[in-house]
Amino acid sequence: MLAAPFYLGGYFLYIVSLTLVYSLSSFGMNILTGYTNLLSLAGASFFGLGAYGAAILMAKYGFPFIVALAAVGLLAVIIGVVIAFPALRLEEVFLAISTLGFVFIFAEAAKSFSSLTGGSSGLGVPPLTFFGFQLGEKAFYYVTLFIVSGLLLMGVNLSHSRFGRAFFAVKGSDLAARSIGIPAPRIKVIAFAVSSFYCAVSGGLYGVLLRFIDPSIFNIFTSISFLSMIIIGGLGSVLGSVLGAMFVIILPQLLTYFGLSEIQRSVYGLAMILSLMFLPNGLISLPEKIRGLWRRKGA
Numbered sequence: 334m335l336a337a338p339f340y341l342g343g344y345f346l347y348i349v350s351l352t353l354v355y356s357l358s359s360f361g362m363n364i365l366t367g368y369t370n371l372l373s374l375a376g377a378s379f380f381g382l383g384a385y386g387a388a389i390l391m392a393k394y395g396f397p398f399i400v401a402l403a404a405v406g407l408l409a410v411i412i413g414v415v416i417a418f419p420a421l422r423l424e425e426v427f428l429a430i431s432t433l434g435f436v437f438i439f440a441e442a443a444k445s446f447s448s449l450t451g452g453s454s455g456l457g458v459p460p461l462t463f464f465g466f467q468l469g470e471k472a473f474y475y476v477t478l479f480i481v482s483g484l485l486l487m488g489v490n491l492s493h494s495r496f497g498r499a500f501f502a503v504k505g506s507d508l509a510a511r512s513i514g515i516p517a518p519r520i521k522v523i524a525f526a527v528s529s530f531y532c533a534v535s536g537g538l539y540g541v542l543l544r545f546i547d548p549s550i551f552n553i554f555t556s557i558s559f560l561s562m563i564i565i566g567g568l569g570s571v572l573g574s575v576l577g578a579m580f581v582i583i584l585p586q587l588l589t590y591f592g593l594s595e596i597q598r599s600v601y602g603l604a605m606i607l608s609l610m611f612l613p614n615g616l617i618s619l620p621e622k623i624r625g626l627w628r629r630k631g632a
Contacts, residue, residue, distance in 0.1 A: 334349075335475075337349055337474070338471040338475075343470060346471070347542070348582065348583065348586055349474070350474050351539075351542065351582055352578050352579050352582045352583065353477050353478060353538075354477065354481070354535050354538045355535065355578040355581065356481055356535075356574055356578040356579075357481055357484060357485070357531050357534055357535035358380055358531065358532050358535040358559050358562075358578075359574040359575070359577050359578045360484075360485060360488050360531055360571060361376065361379070361527070361528045361530070361531030361535065362559040362562070362563050362574075363568065363570070363571075363573070363574045364524050364527050364528040364531065365528045366560065367563050367567075367568035367569035367573070368492075368497070368500035368501060369500045369520065370503070370504040371521060371525075372426070372428055372429040373428065373432040373525075374433040374436065374553070374560070375432035375433070375436060376528075376532050376555070376556045376559040376560075377436045377552060377553065377555035377556040377559070378435045378438070378439035378551065379409050379412075379413065379536065380536040380551055380555060380559075381439050381440075381443065381546075381550070382408070382409055382412070382439065382533050382536060383532065383533030383535060383538075383540075384458075384536035384540035384546045384550075385443060385450055385456065385536075385540070385546065386401070386404070386405035386536075387401040387458075387541070388456055388457075388458040388459070388540045389450070391458070392456075392457070392458070392459050398462075398476075398541065401537065402534055402537045402538070405533045405536070405537050406530045406534045407530075409530055409533030410527075410530050413525045413526045413528065413529025413530070414526050416435065416525065416529075417521065417522040417526070418522070420525075421521050421522070421525075433553065433556070436551070436553055436556055440549075440551060440552060443548040451547070452548075453547065453548060453549075454547070455546060455547030455548075456545070456546055456547070458540040458541055458543070458544050458546060459541075460541070460544065473541065473542065481538075484531065484534065485571055485575070488571045488574075491527070492571060496523060499515050500524060501569065502515050503515065503520050503521065504569070532559075536551075561581060561604070561605050562574065562577030562578050562580070564577070564605050564608055564609065564615065565581070565604055565605060565608045565616060566578070566579075566580065566617060567614055567616060567617035567618065568614070568615060570615070572617055573617040576617060577616070580604070580616065584597075588600065
């Protein structure tokens, strides 16, 4: 990964950077759905919050990129906690439907506050600078790699912490978790907060990478893409989040290369069906699946 800018051209380096960015959003969704079994579709709204928030702070108020990224991450945590309290009164599909409403609310807000967001015309995002010097795509790639690697490492540590174990306990059985003293409602609120943070930071990186954002990007299909990443890659796994992001980002490029770009969504749907049928634990379970087939063949 460190050597990628030296052997990849501009377009392919962009694809790798985009995959890194989406890995954070994928993990953010995984915290809710994969770790705590909460089906939320609000990922696109926090992704958009991060993109617009960082862009506005940088372009209109002169915030440095890292400060703007940290600010939108903190704002997303606060909003995530506020959303969690009413949303947690619902379960399963009702929770998904209620959180989907925030995607529509965000899209309409982005269109309405045109003085800040540029409305339907979109908003240009300033490039990454360092002491007044504009950094190129290679420098931004390394910044993205550093941030994503650090946050995913934090995710691994979180998975093995007492909070991570509490997440999985709540996923297994809310009632059983309560019976052994785990405050399930508090754990779910924390999961919402962490998920919101990762999606917002990912959005901030996404805006700077594309240099332009508009409300149409942050829609229901974006949330479904995040959901498909964790189903295909593997629920409750940091590596599964990365593998899912690789699949969802790289596959369209291959389809476009072979002139099949119009069937992207159909391929996503088929991949999710096949994943649930033959790899219910996602791509991360593929090596174990192959080893099992090999052992049965040998026997």
